[in-house]
Every structure is written in structure tokens, then in C-alpha cells.
Amino acid sequence: MFDYDPYSFLTPVPEFEVRSDSFTDGATFAPAQVHAGAHPGGRDLSPQLSWTGFPEGTRSFAVTVYDPDAPTASGYWHWAVANIPASVTALAEGAGTPSSPLLPSGALTLKNDGGFPGYMGSAPPLGHGPHRYMVVHAVDIESLDVGADPTPATLGFNLHFHTLARARITGPYEV
Template sequence: MNDPNWKLPIVPSFKLESPDFTAGGTLPQWARSGVANAGGEDRSPTLHWHGFPSGTKSFVLTVLDPDAPTGSGWWHWAVLNIPASIESLPQNAGATDGALMPSGAITLPNELRLESFQGAAPPAGHGDHRYIFTLSALNTERLDIPEGSTPAMLGFMMRDYVVARAQLTGLSRTDPEPASA
């Protein structure tokens, strides 16, 4: 299984958890995509974190499906400039209106070019896909990157500021339609 962080600098880890799914468990149906016709609601799960370094000045959150059949994975969510005083995001913080996001946080466009959380939408019959929620603790209060930047650009721009990283992986699959008789 490929690890999307294998070329990133090794940094200390901290804890990222959700009451909505267990690590390595299945994401809730409502966290599947509605916009991509996967029968869900595109609601981001509740996230809580702790144990990050005391010098943390901000956080970056990304969600990647490295198993998407694209050669480069599929970015479902990317948020930067989450203040260090924030230690959780409520369910549906990734909504398009951004009403539940902390002040100052910026959501970048996902692969569908929407500035919101896109729920899981693995292709039918493709097996389990991993949805890797990565929270990076940074030693800078703010990243200034061009408006409309991609999550990949965000990863490049933040690489020298990451002091710790937490991950939480959820699974989702779409079973093929049964063959008609």
C-alpha cells in the first residue's frame, strides 16, 4: 500500500481522532459524496486533536484518497491557517458556506474545484479506498499561498514549516451493481 507521506520529512506525531468513525474503520454514509453521486451528503466528520508541540502556531488539514485510479490520488479537502488555539472541528465544518470553520482558516479547491469537503466516492468494484485525514502542526501562524492554489501546492509550500503530523484513516467502498438476470 502506498504511503502519501513517504517522501516528506519525518516529524513527531500527535493524535487525531473522530467520534464519527474509528481509525481504519468505514466512514459514515453521510460522509460519502452527494455532489459525485455516491449517495452521501458531503459532510465532513467531527475531528479532535491533542498532543501537538507547544510551539505550534497553526494547522493545515488535508484529506487524500491515495487509492483513486488517477496516478496521483484525489484531494477531497484542504484547509490552511487553522489557528493553534483550535483543537477540534465540528461535523460539517467542510460545508461550502464555511460557517463552521474557525476565523482565518482558508479552504482550498478540491479536485472538483469546490472550496469544501467532498465526501468519499470510490469507483464501483474498486475495493476499499483509504481517506487519509492529515493534520499538520506548523511553526508559522499563516501560510500565504496564491488564491485558488491546489492541495499539492499547499503541501509544497508548507513543507519547511511542519513540526508534527497526525493522521486518521477511514475507508469507503462502492460495491458493483448486481448483474441482472
């Protein structure tokens, strides 16, 4: 399943570093990052993330948690946050909880494919195999003007034109 890279057909951009205190790159998500309604022990807490080495000229960041392995033709968006100020280089675990005070002022949380603005933990179907998640984008403008009620796909379209660099960390999960 991991043969498909959803970013492979986009314009190549440099990479920078992202890490998490909530999980190790390539290691299975902890129950905290799993969807509460789909799996026992799930808590729907967005993972802690921190990033370094982004390019000069970065004016903001966006975080997208996209599952390209979902059994749909369009994948599944678990979390999308734009307009994170360039001065912010980390998000605390749980920052994706709806109305969380842990997100910086001005950050825009979009509705996920579950229909609410916040983080929805991983929830692959039983027996479907491992699914994977997590990207941080360095953006060349302070605020992406994506409209009043954008979808994560609309954010992704706008990021195509404004991403200076991309940092990826993979948190797989399967049941």
C-alpha cells in the same frame, strides 16, 4: 492497496493524536462522509475531528483529506484547509461545507479536486477497492502564504517546509 504511504518520502516528523466522533480510525466512513452525487445516502459532511499532543511551537494547523488510492497518478484531494489558528483543536462535523460558519475565522479552504472550496465526500469507483482519507498537520507559522487561488498540491508543498508534526486517522470507504 494500503501498501502505499504518500507521506513516506517526505521528511519524517513526529506524530500527535487525532480522533473523530464521526468515525473510528480504520472503520468505514458513515454515509454522512460519502459523496452525495456518487453514492446513495451520501451527505458530503466533513467528519468531526479533534487533536491533542501537538508540539510546542505550533502556530496553526492544516487539515488535508487526500485519497492516495484514487485511480490517478496524483491521487484525489477531497478537502484542504490551512491557517486554522493554534487555539482551535477541533472541527465540528460539517465544517467543510462551502461557506460554513463552523470553520474558524482566518481558515483558508482550498478548492478540492471536484473544483469547489469545501469537503467532497469519498467517492471511489465501483469495484476499485477501499480508499482512505485524513491528516492533520501542526504548522510552525500562523499563516501559510499560498497565494490567491492555491491548489491542495501547492498547500502540500508549503506544508513540507512548515510541518512540525502530523496526525493521521484513516477513514476507508469502498463500493
